[in-house]
Amino acid sequence: MATHADAQELAALRSLSATIGRDPHMTQAAGGNTSLKAGDTLWIKASGTWLKDALAEDIMVPVDTVSLLKAVEGRDPAADRPQIFAIEALNTRKLRPSIETTVHALMPQRIVLHVHCVDTISLAVQTDCEDEAARRLGGVEWAYVPYFRPGLPLAQGIAERLRPGVDVLILGNHGLVVAAETVAGAQALLRRVNALLARPPRQVAQPDIVALLKLAGETGYRLPADIEAHAVAIDPESRRMAVGGSLYPDHVIFLGNGSVVARSGEAVADVIHRLDTRPAAILFPGLGVLMRGDAGASADAMIRCLADVTARVDVTARLNYLTDAENDQLMNWDAERYRQKLNAAI
Numbered sequence: 472m473a474t475h476a477d478a479q480e481l482a483a484l485r486s487l488s489a490t491i492g493r494d495p496h497m498t499q500a501a502g503g504n505t506s507l508k509a510g511d512t513l514w515i516k517a518s519g520t521w522l523k524d525a526l527a528e529d530i531m532v533p534v535d536t537v538s539l540l541k542a543v544e545g546r547d548p549a550a551d552r553p554q555i556f557a558i559e560a561l562n563t564r565k566l567r568p569s570i571e572t573t574v575h576a577l578m579p580q581r582i583v584l585h586v587h588c589v590d591t592i593s594l595a596v597q598t599d600c601e602d603e604a605a606r607r608l609g610g611v612e613w614a615y616v617p618y619f620r621p622g623l624p625l626a627q628g629i630a631e632r633l634r635p636g637v638d639v640l641i642l643g644n645h646g647l648v649v650a651a652e653t654v655a656g657a658q659a660l661l662r663r664v665n666a667l668l669a670r671p672p673r674q675v676a677q678p679d680i681v682a683l684l685k686l687a688g689e690t691g692y693r694l695p696a697d698i699e700a701h702a703v704a705i706d707p708e709s710r711r712m713a714v715g716g717s718l719y720p721d722h723v724i725f726l727g728n729g730s731v732v733a734r735s736g737e738a739v740a741d742v743i744h745r746l747d748t749r750p751a752a753i754l755f756p757g758l759g760v761l762m763r764g765d766a767g768a769s770a771d772a773m774i775r776c777l778a779d780v781t782a783r784v785d786v787t788a789r790l791n792y793l794t795d796a797e798n799d800q801l802m803n804w805d806a807e808r809y810r811q812k813l814n815a816a817i
């Protein structure tokens with residue numbers, strides 16, 4: 472840390488990060504990340520760590536931005552492995568920088584917040600996202616970046632669309648980036664953009680817990696951690712959107728490709744038999760959701776996220792789903808396996 476001013480700002484960033492991390496409408500599980508630039512050093516959240524732990528633990532990793540940006544510019548595959556650019560002498564916990572480090576390095580502002588805000592994602596999965604965001608974000612210097620796999624492809628997508636003065640990015644099928652010179656400025660911008668993009672969720676009936684537990688039988692399936700998660704199975708429009716496929720990367724990483732819906736009359740055991748696999752989550756139309764007994768906290772956070780996102784999507788909108796190739800790319804990616812492994816240990 473170069474100066475007292477940097478140290479103070481980093482402390483403020485850690486506090487804001489913990490606040491953002493505790494809000495399931497802003498970030499879920501290990502998703503989202505924050506950073507601060509101190510000279511040529513970028514302090515960024517470590518891969519697999521949770522923003523909500525930013526105050527209690529040291530989750531920020533120092534990265535050499537000059538060589539990382541050179542790698543992005545030269546389309547060097549090394550840019551997809553930001554750990555190569557970690558400043559090991561200052562990296563006391565030997566954590567890997569976030570796989571989204573390049574997003575932060577590309578923004579020229581000192582403070583960058585990247586969140587998986589459900590209001591943004593609900594818009595970012597609609598094919599009309601760019602037009603709708605333009606209608607809502609009057610007075611904001613923003614850019615739309617269509618979906619690219621996080622890492623080098625996303626960095627290149629951002630580099631192509633970044634204009635001087637832009638301090639807000641909407642990432643298609645992914646989330647939001649806001650940037651400012653101070654933590655307070657970034658927090659205010661995040662609040663402003665979120666308010667402009669916010670849409671009320673559709674209201675749904677209560678889950679039928681008794682019926683769900685009966686359907687679980689002796690399979691070890693359990694209720695989700697958050698009662699809000701059931702909405703994705705109860706609301707027919709949300710369910711239709713979920714059944715269509717995978718809408719954003721962290722869904723694929725922690726819940727698998729798309730969503731599994733039980734057919735009429737099927738209990739958990741019937742679904743397992745039909746699919747010959749034990750899905751992390753099963754949607755029971757009109758009743759609610761059941762989770763595999765050993766599904767982790769990240770899976771629970773992502774099923775809640777799916778309910779929160781789909782409840783806000785315009786029911787008349789056409790949706791962009793990740794393609795089979797994009798799903799496969801996420802499932803078979805070394806950096807994501809590392810993140811999953813680190814999460815399993817939490």
Ligand SMILES: [Zn+2]
Nearest residue numbers: 503571645646
């Ligand atoms: Zn992200």
